[in-house]
Amino acid sequence: MKHIKKFNEELSVDNPENFDSEEVSMSLSDWWISCDDALPKHNQLVVTYAPESQMSKVNICEFKKGISKEERKQLGGGYAYIDTERARRIKAGDEDGNNRKPYCFIVSGGPGQYFGQEVTHWMPLPSDPGTI
Secondary structure (H helix, E strand, O other): OHHHHHHOHHHHHHOHHHOOHHHHHOOHHHOOEEOOOOOOOOOOEEEEEOOOOOOOOEEEEEEEEOOOHHHHHHHOOOHHHOOOHHHHOOOOOOOEOOEOOOEEEEEOOOOOEEEHHHOOEEEEOOOOHHHO
């Protein structure tokens, strides 16, 4: 439950009676993982933070690993026609065009995606309440 309470830092300022001192003293930086430090697993659902996005800054997304420019060179120019697992993978995460990273984050339950460079931090989803 601390994950959800901590995530809503704004609420702790407005309603301090809802939080104990341990929860208030913990910083959100304890939960967020920088994309420069580590990335989620392929297809993992995570909470993302995209501070400069035109969409919501915080969202639940599915991480999609794409193909880097270097991998594309190794596959050849017409990689879309090569019958391999990597060539058939979703191309939304490819490092190409506007996406400057070889991955992206697909918004869960709705249209849209974040280019790799738009998301600066992520965190795993909290555990299912039935498993706590």
